[in-house]
Amino acid sequence: MCGILGLLLHDPSIDAASEICEGLALLQHRGQDACGIVTCGPKGRFYQCKANGMVRDVFDASAIARLSGGMGVGHVRYPTAGSSNHAEAQPFYVNSPYGIVMAHNGNLINTANLLHMMDAVAHRHINTTSDSELLLNIFADNLQKTGKFRINEEDIFTAVGGLMQQVKGAYACVAMLAGFGIIAFRDPNGIRPLGMGWRKALGGGAGKDWLFASESVVADASGFGDWEDVRPGEAIIITRNGVTRRQVSAPATFAPDIFEYVYFARPDSVLDGVSVYRSRMAMGDALADEVKRVLDEHKLSVDVVIPVPDTSRVAALNLAQKLQLPYREGFIKNRYVGRTFIMPGQQMRRKNVRKKLNAMALEFSGKNVLIVDDSIVRGTTSKEIIQMAKDVGAKKVIVASCAPPIRHVNVYGIDMPSRVELVAHNRTPEEIAEAIGADLVIFQTLPDLVASVRQFNPALEAFDCSVFTGEYVTGGVDEAYFNSLEDLRSDNMKRQAEGGGLGALEGKGGGAVKHDQPGESKEMAMGCSGPMNGADSTVGLHNSFSLS
Numbered sequence: 001m002c003g004i005l006g007l008l009l010h011d012p013s014i015d016a017a018s019e020i021c022e023g024l025a026l027l028q029h030r031g032q033d034a035c036g037i038v039t040c041g042p043k044g045r046f047y048q049c050k051a052n053g054m055v056r057d058v059f060d061a062s063a064i065a066r067l068s069g070g071m072g073v074g075h076v077r078y079p080t081a082g083s084s085n086h087a088e089a090q091p092f093y094v095n096s097p098y099g100i101v102m103a104h105n106g107n108l109i110n111t112a113n114l115l116h117m118m119d120a121v122a123h124r125h126i127n128t129t130s131d132s133e134l135l136l137n138i139f140a141d142n143l144q145k146t147g148k149f150r151i152n153e154e155d156i157f158t159a160v161g162g163l164m165q166q167v168k169g170a171y172a173c174v175a176m177l178a179g180f181g182i183i184a185f186r187d188p189n190g191i192r193p194l195g196m197g198w199r200k201a202l203g204g205g206a207g208k209d210w211l212f213a214s215e216s217v218v219a220d221a222s223g224f225g226d227w228e229d230v231r232p233g234e235a236i237i238i239t240r241n242g243v244t245r246r247q248v249s250a251p252a253t254f255a256p257d258i259f260e261y262v263y264f265a266r267p268d269s270v271l272d273g274v275s276v277y278r279s280r281m282a283m284g285d286a287l288a289d290e291v292k293r294v295l296d297e298h299k300l301s302v303d304v305v306i307p308v309p310d311t312s313r314v315a316a317l318n319l320a321q322k323l324q325l326p327y328r329e330g331f332i333k334n335r336y337v338g339r340t341f342i343m344p345g346q347q348m349r350r351k352n353v354r355k356k357l358n359a360m361a362l363e364f365s366g367k368n369v370l371i372v373d374d375s376i377v378r379g380t381t382s383k384e385i386i387q388m389a390k391d392v393g394a395k396k397v398i399v400a401s402c403a404p405p406i407r408h409v410n411v412y413g414i415d416m417p418s419r420v421e422l423v424a425h426n427r428t429p430e431e432i433a434e435a436i437g438a439d440l441v442i443f444q445t446l447p448d449l450v451a452s453v454r455q456f457n458p459a460l461e462a463f464d465c466s467v468f469t470g471e472y473v474t475g476g477v478d479e480a481y482f483n484s485l486e487d488l489r490s491d492n493m494k495r496q497a498e499g500g501g502l503g504a505l506e507g508k509g510g511g512a513v514k515h516d517q518p519g520e521s522k523e524m525a526m527g528c529s530g531p532m533n534g535a536d537s538t539v540g541l542h543n544s545f546s547l548s
């Protein structure tokens with residue numbers, strides 16, 4: 001899950017970079033691997049800074065000062081395709097037919113066909129294994145087909161409409177056209193979130209500043225109001241002359257990813273008309289009923305409810321209140337360690353659970369504890385914390401999950417590529433309990449989870465629940481696809497790829513990408529030096545491209 005952001009200030013003499021940076025920090029929970037900002041300054045010149053790392057590490061005051069211009073696009077990355085190499089940090093840039101940059105949240109599922117098309121038909125070079133670079137090139141190719149020296153809104157809508165017919169998968173995108181404006185669009189199923197808001201222009205006057213962001217929390221923090229969601233299959237263009245929007249794809253089932261509400265989004269965000277916070281409260285209420293039923297069935301009682309910081313707190317508190325049980329913060333979190341689930345390797349994830357959480361003996365010792373988490377995916381967190389609870393004297397450890405068992409891979413922007421890594425895959429709840437060392441595991445039912453979200457916006461027809469059901473709303477996902485995904489992205493393969501250099505991952509990336517040209521590593525091509533970039537090679541990826 002990545003975070004994307006686009007900002008257009010009415011007054012081009014005010015730099016947008018510092019606000020984009022603050023906004024990205026608010027989206028940090030969506031991606032911790034890499035981040036980037038590209039701004040567009042006078043004469044349509046782009047300025048870029050992107051690298052691996054968290055927002056606070058990549059952008060210091062001098063980096064921000066170099067990012068000139070009153071509009072820009074930003075990204076925080078959690079890789080789901082390609083590699084973690086900094087060459088795949090976003091936004092991506094192409095210089096033909098116009099200067100275009102793009103930030104993408106989601107994951108494409110027909111990349112092999114698209115790569116072939118880019119190579120054999122469009123003759124465009126894709127320099128990384130990122131599906132997002134591919135997506136940008138498809139957009140650019142569609143613009144190129146207009147054959148125009150200068151394009152207009154109509155051409156852009158046509159290009160995005162064409163892209164929506166060519167591309168399968170999940171994509172919420174914010175693009176920027178040099179000297180023109182910002183374009184946002186969302187796939188026809190609206191799988192990944194994206195919204196927009198405006199405020200009175202900084203610097204006064206009658207104009208408006210415009211913001212696009214993955215989550216509404218960014219708008220709250222920077223004074224943007226009238227937040228509304230980009231509609232599935234819609235494209236919106238913002239220039240300094242105003243807003244134009246168009247439904248560019250035929251209607252499809254609107255199916256936002258329910259896992260956004262379970263885990264990904266911040267509780268203070270509102271996505272597609274549903275407060276994430278309220279939905280998590282409802283998840284806690286519904287789970288309380290299921291917990292009561294199962295405990296009665298097993299003739300078990302619980303002394304205390306303990307959340308797993310951070311995400312499960314909201315639900316756990318409601319659950320405890322409904323069951324009239326004490327709620328205690330038995331695990332204390334080191335606030336300086338990020339989210340573990342979105343870390344890239346299993347070893348790192350396991351080590352970080354221990355670094356991040358500490359069990360307080362006084363809340364566990366001699367008690368039957370009910371630990372509540374939002375989800376159990378690989379079981380990394382639950383396995384470690386159950387052991388920690390037992391080490392400090394818990395009598396019985398029962399785990400309750402706000403989400404049903406996750407038995408299927410995610411292909412839409414969450415890095416769950418391998419069935420065998422999922423602790424619930426091919427296991428019954430009893431077997432899951434055994435695998436993670438719990439005395440009992442209790443899962444939310446899928447109808448209860450769906451109702452917890454939908455009750456706040458009955459207009460939502462459906463949700464992407466593929467990780468629970470194995471049903472994929474876009475189609476185009478079959479056994480062969482799962483096998484190839486597993487071959488490419490399972491933890492095992494990632495480890496081997498790290499050991500064997502980038503080639504190991506890239507070799508499977510699809511026929512069109514020519515990674516094996518002698519003497520040209522990906523890093524050289526996209527990194528700090530070389531013909532495309534400007535000066536400043538010593539400071540990482542800060543540079544500017546001249547469009548003249």
Ligand SMILES: O=P(O)(O)OC[C@H]1O[C@H](OP(=O)(O)OP(=O)(O)O)[C@H](O)[C@@H]1O
Pocket residue numbers: 263308309310311312338339340341342373374375376377378379380381382
């Ligand atoms: O079964 P697993 O593979 O361990 O994945 C599930 C866990 O990972 C997430 O926590 P994370 O630490 O990423 O973030 P949080 O602090 O927001 O809860 C999630 O909230 C669960 O606790």
Ligand SMILES: NC(=O)CC[C@H](N)C(=O)O
Pocket residue numbers: 001002003077078079080081082088104105106107108130131132413414
């Ligand atoms: N999680 C995401 O949205 C990832 C975006 C894109 N697929 C990447 O790997 O960079």
Ligand SMILES: [Mg+2]
Pocket residue numbers: 308309310311312373374381
């Ligand atoms: Mg957690």
